Amino acid sequence: MWKARPEDDRPTLNPSQPAQPAAAAPVSTPHKEALKPSTEARADVGHIGKSVVIRGELSGSEDLYLDGEIEGDINLRDHKLVIGPNGKIHATITARDIIVHGRVTGNIVSSERVELKRSCSLTGDVSTQRIVIEDGAFFKGAIDIKESKESKSDSRKPMAAAAAAGASSSASSATSSSSLSASPAAQGSFLDPK
Amino acid sequence: MSSGQHNFARWLRGTASAAQPADVRQRTGARTSRRCTGLGEFTRDLAGTDDQKLCALDLGPTSPANITFLTSRNMRAYNEDILRAAKDPTFLTRQEDGSHRIDVERFFAENLAYPKDHFDAILAWDVADYLPEELVRPLVERIHNILKPHGALLAIFHTKDAGLDSPYCRYNIVQPDVLELDPEPGFRIQRIFNNRHIENLFQDFASRKFFLGRDNIREVVVGR
Numbered sequence: 273m274w275k276a277r278p279e280d281d282r283p284t285l286n287p288s289q290p291a292q293p294a295a296a297a298p299v300s301t302p303h304k305e306a307l308k309p310s311t312e313a314r315a316d317v318g319h320i321g322k323s324v325v326i327r328g329e330l331s332g333s334e335d336l337y338l339d340g341e342i343e344g345d346i347n348l349r350d351h352k353l354v355i356g357p358n359g360k361i362h363a364t365i366t367a368r369d370i371i372v373h374g375r376v377t378g379n380i381v382s383s384e385r386v387e388l389k390r391s392c393s394l395t396g397d398v399s400t401q402r403i404v405i406e407d408g409a410f411f412k413g414a415i416d417i418k419e420s421k422e423s424k425s426d427s428r429k430p431m432a433a434a435a436a437a438g439a440s441s442s443a444s445s446a447t448s449s450s451s452l453s454a455s456p457a458a459q460g461s462f463l464d465p466k
Numbered sequence: 467m468s469s470g471q472h473n474f475a476r477w478l479r480g481t482a483s484a485a486q487p488a489d490v491r492q493r494t495g496a497r498t499s500r501r502c503t504g505l506g507e508f509t510r511d512l513a514g515t516d517d518q519k520l521c522a523l524d525l526g527p528t529s530p531a532n533i534t535f536l537t538s539r540n541m542r543a544y545n546e547d548i549l550r551a552a553k554d555p556t557f558l559t560r561q562e563d564g565s566h567r568i569d570v571e572r573f574f575a576e577n578l579a580y581p582k583d584h585f586d587a588i589l590a591w592d593v594a595d596y597l598p599e600e601l602v603r604p605l606v607e608r609i610h611n612i613l614k615p616h617g618a619l620l621a622i623f624h625t626k627d628a629g630l631d632s633p634y635c636r637y638n639i640v641q642p643d644v645l646e647l648d649p650e651p652g653f654r655i656q657r658i659f660n661n662r663h664i665e666n667l668f669q670d671f672a673s674r675k676f677f678l679g680r681d682n683i684r685e686v687v688v689g690r
Contacts, residue, residue, distance in 0.1 A: 403533070403537075405528065405530040405533060406530070407530060409528055409530075410528055410547070410550075411528040411545050412545060412546055412547065413544070413545065414521075414542055414543065414544045414545075415533055415537060415542065415543045415544075415545075416519075416542050417537045419516070
C-alpha cells in the first residue's frame, strides 16, 4: 500500500505537545516528579476511612484526615485535622487547624484556624483565633475568637474573625470580611423609616 | 450626575425594588439589600471590650456575615436556627384527634437552653412570623429569661401590606444599618402581627421602639 513517510517515525521534539501515554513506554520523569510532592504530602497525613468506628480517645502527632465515626475525644494539639464528608464525630476536638466537611457534635478548640465547609453541620462551641464559614454550613453553638499573642502586642484593630461567604472566598480570612460589605450606593432598595 | 439627581435615582431604584411582588423575589431567589434603621439603632452601642466580651445570639440561619460582624465587635457570637429546629419531626407528638403538635416543653429543653440573663443582644429577625403558633409566646418568654436586664432584641414583622407570600429570608448584616436578604425556601408566614399584637407579645419588656420601612416591614427594637 502506501509507504510510510520517514518523518512519521521521528520522535516529536515539540515540548508543548503532551506525550501519548503508552503502557510499554518508559515512565516519563516530569510526570513522576509532578506526582511526587502530593504522594509525599499524603504520606504525612494519617487517614481514617469511612467504615472505621472509634470509641475512646484519639490523639496523635501528625495531621489527620478523618472520614469515619468517632465518639470520645480527639487531640492533635499542634496538627491539622480534616473531617471528611462522611465523618460523624461526637467528641471534643483539640487541634491546630480544623476543617469540617461532615457532622460534628461537640466543642472545638483550635489554636489557629477553623474552617466550616458548606456541607458541614456543627453543634457545639468553637474557640479559635480565626474562623472561615462557607455559605450553607449549619452551625449551632457559640463562637469565641481568641486573640493571638502577636496581635495583642501589635495592638491592632480587633478583626481576628473572618467568616467568608461562598467557596470563592473560603481561603481568605480577616480581610475577606470587606467583600461581604455592600456600599449603600450599590443597593437595590433604600427603605428609610418614616 | 449631580448629587440631587443621584439621590433621586437611588430613591427610585429602591422604590421599584420594594414594590416588586414578594413571590417574584422568591422565584428569582436573588439577594436584595435594604437599609434597616432598627438594626442601626440596635447596633449603635453594641461592642464588647478585650476584657469583657458581650454575648449575642442570632436566631436565624447560620450567616457568616453576621458572625463576622459580631466577632469583629469583640462579641461572642451564638447561633441557633430556631425555625429549622421547629421543623424537626422528632418534636412532634400525636394528639387525641390524630393531629400533630410540637411538644413545647421538650423543644425548649433542647433549644435555647441557656442560663438566665446570659445574652446582651438577640437577633430574632422575623422568626415570630414563621414559627408555629404554639412556640411563639414560649419563645418570647424564653428570650425574656435569657436576655440580660438592659439587653436588646431586634425583631422584624411583616405587615398586612407586605403580604402572606413574603419569602422567609436569611438576614446578613453587611453594614451596621444595611441588611442583605437571602431567600430561604421552605417556610410560609403563619400570621401577621399588628402593633397591638407586638405590644402584647413584648409586654414584659421595658421598652419597644418601632420603625416602619417602605417595604411594609416593621422593625422593633425591644429593651429588657
